[in-house]
Amino acid sequence: MSMEIKQVLPRVTKQRKAIFSALQGDASHPTADEIYQRVKQRLPHISLATVYRNLKLLSQEGLILEIPTPDGPSRYDPQTHQHYHFLCDRCERVYDVEIPVQGQLNRELGRQGFSIRSHEIVFYGLCRRCSTRTSRAS
Amino acid sequence: MSMEIKQVLPRVTKQRKAIFSALQGDASHPTADEIYQRVKQRLPHISLATVYRNLKLLSQEGLILEIPTPDGPSRYDPQTHQHYHFLCDRCERVYDVEIPVQGQLNRELGRQGFSIRSHEIVFYGLCRRCSTRTSRAS
DNA sequence: AAAGTAGTTAGTAATGATTCCTATTTGTGA
DNA sequence: TCACAAATAGGAATCATTACTAACTACTTT
Numbered sequence: 001m002s003m004e005i006k007q008v009l010p011r012v013t014k015q016r017k018a019i020f021s022a023l024q025g026d027a028s029h030p031t032a033d034e035i036y037q038r039v040k041q042r043l044p045h046i047s048l049a050t051v052y053r054n055l056k057l058l059s060q061e062g063l064i065l066e067i068p069t070p071d072g073p074s075r076y077d078p079q080t081h082q083h084y085h086f087l088c089d090r091c092e093r094v095y096d097v098e099i100p101v102q103g104q105l106n107r108e109l110g111r112q113g114f115s116i117r118s119h120e121i122v123f124y125g126l127c128r129r130c131s132t133r134t135s136r137a138s
Numbered sequence: 139m140s141m142e143i144k145q146v147l148p149r150v151t152k153q154r155k156a157i158f159s160a161l162q163g164d165a166s167h168p169t170a171d172e173i174y175q176r177v178k179q180r181l182p183h184i185s186l187a188t189v190y191r192n193l194k195l196l197s198q199e200g201l202i203l204e205i206p207t208p209d210g211p212s213r214y215d216p217q218t219h220q221h222y223h224f225l226c227d228r229c230e231r232v233y234d235v236e237i238p239v240q241g242q243l244n245r246e247l248g249r250q251g252f253s254i255r256s257h258e259i260v261f262y263g264l265c266r267r268c269s270t271r272t273s274r275a276s
Numbered sequence: 277a278a279a280g281t282a283g284t285t286a287g288t289a290a291t292g293a294t295t296c297c298t299a300t301t302t303g304t305g306a
Numbered sequence: 307t308c309a310c311a312a313a314t315a316g317g318a319a320t321c322a323t324t325a326c327t328a329a330c331t332a333c334t335t336t
Binding site for chain 1: 243244246254257261264
Binding site: 148149150151169170171186187190191194210211212 | 325332
């Protein structure tokens with residue numbers, strides 16, 4: 001875990017480790033601020049800017065995934081294997097979607113002259129929980 | 139064109155018409171501010187807030203498409219039939235991608251308990267222009 | 277055509293997410 | 307342990323977007 005950090009970033013600070021490990025095993029796709037609140041319990045003096053800086057670095061290095069959302073803050077995902085996402089229109093939760101990676105799409109785009117690094121698929125609609133309720137969950 | 143506006147929005151103002159028609163036939167995926175600059179030539183007193191409000195309304199009503207981008211302002215597309223997008227890592231242009239709509243993905247997600255309204259696929263990489271240059275285009 | 281009224285606008289302030297700035301601190305290789 | 311580049315804390319700044327509100331106007335009803 002923090003060994004992985006060492007491989008790609010010059011220094012392993014306690015803030016960096018805490019931010020990275022706060023995400024491990026979490027499938028709830030927290031926002032930067034939620035991660036900040038969480039890490040602050042261990043490191044009360046940590047700065048929100050530090051959380052942002054490290055989340056950006058970690059995602060640039062491929063140790064975590066940043067998921068931009070259309071109408072709110074980015075969310076972060078410790079799952080680094082390629083997969084897709086579902087955003088609930090009502091409760092705004094993000095779900096991991098486990099369908100096969102559509103590699104043929106990249107090949108098709110390559111044929112059209114683009115040099116593809118990656119692709120993301122985002123589904124929109126109502127999650128199971130919300131589609132069986134009329135209440136405004138959140 | 140402005141008849142379409144009338145069908146879905148209570149009033150057809152000159153600002154609304156100008157914003158909508160500024161987008162027609164434009165494949166460059168302009169930002170709200172670019173549209174504002176453009177419309178301002180016809181309506182010098184138009185407000186940026188009016189541009190934002192109408193772009194939001196028009197996209198909510200399905201007359202145009204809003205494309206959120208990970209690291210910058212949203213871009214707008216007059217093409218309303220379902221299609222996908224490519225974002226160039228270097229020049230940040232948005233390209234329309236004409237590959238078949240992947241309807242089977244929605245069906246697969248439906249089987250997994252989600253109620254799908256739509257999906258979007260965004261490809262990342264270098265466009266033709268940028269992959270043949272080393273200069274930092276923009 | 278005149279009036280009524282609900283929707284819309286302009287201009288600006290406010291918000292929210294994220295990044296920048298800088299003096300200070302700290303991890304790491306020598 | 308030393309030296310120094312990298313990272314941090316805290317707050318200011320930035321950028322995109324939305325909220326607010328008094329004035330205005332498109333459209334409906336007389």
